[in-house]
Amino acid sequence: MKNDISYRDSVHRIGRVWILSALAMLIAVPVAICLYYRAWPSIGGVLKGMLSIAPIFWTVGVIEVFTYVPMLGTGGSYLGFVTGNLANLKVPCALNSMDRAGVQPGTEEGEVISTLAIATSSIITTLIIALGVLLLSQIAPVIESEALQPAFANILPALFGALGVVFISKDWKIAIAPLAVMITLFLLIPSLASAVGVLVPVGALIAIGVARVLYKAGMLDEKTAPVEPMD
């Protein structure tokens, strides 16, 4: 147990160094561009730009920390928040990997699997984008082709449709209520689509609330059988 704690602490230590260095480098980029080209933007313009995005994106940023950190674990969080594309890539990748490996998030094994999944995904993404930028003239006509556009436009439905089967079939009793609420919400107020990040904790609160009631009533006692039981 002592070993467990010290491992986690060591990840926190190096994680903080890496994430704060990444932050410093990220801010250094616009500073460097301004210095090099001697072109500082008007503070008013930047403020006005911030004013139009910060209320939503900073709120979503705060929410993401509270919802994704428990799912991704220590190492996974320090890495995932630096490399980005959380909801559309890193979080599904980590959840699926932990499920396949049969480990629970928040455990030592879950920590290892989640970090490996996110690190692999980050490395592959970086390589594909770098190669794509280098070989752009060859690749652009293919990925920009009219015929392939529906595939890229539908990446989230294709991802969450499959992921939904895995996780809803396991805990369908907990899943029904948040699903029904979310589908109704989006049917009634389609403009919420731009703020889906804000709705993640709403869905989570509904799911956790329902789970608490069912749990207290003893209705979650036997673990619901997964779709394809291990033989």
Place this chain on the structure above:
Amino acid sequence: MEFNSNSGFLYVIVSIVILFVLLQSVVFFVKAWRRGKELGMDVKALKKTVGSSAVFTIAPAFAILLGVIALSKALGFPLPWLRLTVIGSLTYEATAAAAAASAVGATLAERVTDPKIFTAIAWVMALGIVPGLVLVPALGKKIENGVSSIKSKDSKWGQIFLSGLFLGMISAFLGLVFADVHAGLTGWIPVFVMLASAVLMIVCGLLRKIIKAKWIEDYALPISLLGGMALSIPITQLVQSIAG
């Protein structure tokens, strides 16, 4: 200095940051791998995680590349390359860049040639993602301790609590799939794609049972994702031809 959004200087500073983040991924990978072995985890299971994560990542990575190309028309390659490789996400970057451009009276419909406008956009895109990078080191440990104290009080409830968290996220994104339904039949395309991908996932589960091939299960998510994306092409054509 003549400004050019595809200048060698921009490529150099962007490459430095990207290499730094790549190095972080490698360091964390090695640390987790060693820890896995220390815990006596099966190396095969670790390798499988790496393999299936890599395959799963390919399609979303190309979608991200498409985002880089879309933004490059106004901003050149280096800045969108950086923003989408490090921290950014597709939905965030395009919105942030567009908001910044309009705040300084420019548009992303044409190439940005004024360095002051370019730097304004670069600043807004960088500042917009600060919260995650500040809050993870500040609060990450406290959040974890909170979750583990829920677990230590009642381990079964701790597990159910985390499942609730996942299902909250999954149901929000599944709900999002229905956001275009008001647009009529074509608005149902994402719903059909979601169903197609769900069916593929179920088929993978059944195949795994029938032919007893464990690898199908390990690659079920990438298979269903790619299959769903591929099927979205005929689905879109079919729906559009019916809707006229």
